[in-house]
Amino acid sequence: MVKVFLTAASTFKVGRHYNMGFGDLAAEVISSLESSVRSSQIDAVVVASAYPEKTGDQVMLASKVVTQMGLGDRVMGLRTEQGDASGLVALAVGYSLVRAGLANNVLLLGMEKQSEFPSRRLNDIVAQNLDEVYAHGVGLTNHAVAAILMREHMKRYGHDYEYYASWPITMHENGKQNPHAYLDFKVNLETVKSAQVVSEPLRLFDLAPRADGAAAVLLSSDEFAPKVSDSRVEVGPVCSSTIRVDYEPRLLSAANSMRYALDAVGLSMSDVDLFEVHDSYSVMASMILEETGLTPPGRGLELLQHIPINLGGGLKARGYPGGATGIYQLAEMYGHLTGTFQGRKVENVEVGLVQGMSDLGETSLATVLRVM
């Protein structure tokens, strides 16, 4: 059976790139992978992007990348869209192509533009995540749904607001050291507690800042991987779980996807050296970490004291580039596993768990990256 390796990665600083369109972002990250792209024959490009129709009046992003970058007329272009989970869905597609022997090298490219409009317009675009018939039309927003989940989490576990503040404080400490982080500054408890209320009890620092971004990773079959890279980072099966939000303060989709991904490679939670999780909101980070079983129910954020998590600053501080997020997560984890990450590091990372999901966690995906 063909094995799948991650052989190269590139990220571009998340931010407000008013002077860059999709083509500029693609050129930026693919050009920095030029030597890897040259030494491999790319068979497919999978673009992960959630909202380009609304934010940029664009479709056919993958085909445009293939022609703009001159990747060759045999290269197949595809795009994945599952909201903010699009990045890891792109991994699932690329992984499947390589594993099935249909492609030797697949480029995954995450791209999102979210800084073009004022926040009320962006809130409207992101609300496309909500159901078509009722919730979207009545004017609900993702933030309000997350606020209800936070309120339920607080009630269930008796937390006050300060419990959640540990997340942005730690993520900003991490982000400060990451050159590709959007919010590369520290914050203290007072700043977090007194920040603007978005949707009670959610305040500004409890949600991840949406911005522009692009990242790319290259997948290669075991036969081709040595031609591209000396590193040996194997990608495990990409596992997914999808469950309707029922407003209970749990994230069963995250629980399932992480467990399936570890089971698929015969490992357990305690084998994981580094976690990368989809912290669209602080309460989501808490709930995801609770689902690892490494902490008592309701106390997920206490894991920050014990295990390395989101060393690049997570969505909170690195920034939240929508459907491109999963590709950033993979690229950063690749950096940790190969010792090339330009930011906060830990020693001896050999097993990394990457978990990514839609904004509110209806669908979650996970995979294990390992140094072989």
Next chain:
Amino acid sequence: MRISVSRVWRNRHVNYRMRAATCKSCGSITFPYQPVCSRCRGRNVEPVDLRGTGRIVSYTVNYQYREGFDRQAPQIVALVELDDGPKVLGVLTDVEPEEVYEGQRVSAVLRRVSADSYHGIIYYALKFRPVRDGS
């Protein structure tokens, strides 16, 4: 055109009458109405119009509204446990944030939600209003 006329028409039962799906096979109730049961995947579902009464389980006052909903800010969003079973998220109306509390009885009412001012299309849907003595 910002609002699709056919979408408004297509979804009228859900948005004007709170139409849900009752599964004749497994008994589960799903709101909004859908032509299949999510629990048992059966197609043996029947439309049922919910009474729209219930109590507030949880709520939030949301200050980051969406484009087109400017006049409704701040928006109070509540998780409502309906007397007919399902929990739904709804927008509250006819109430100030400081008057809302958990456990409060609410009832669905038809309200103007958004409008396409250029084409004159109005989107009506259900919001929830506290049930007060005498109302």
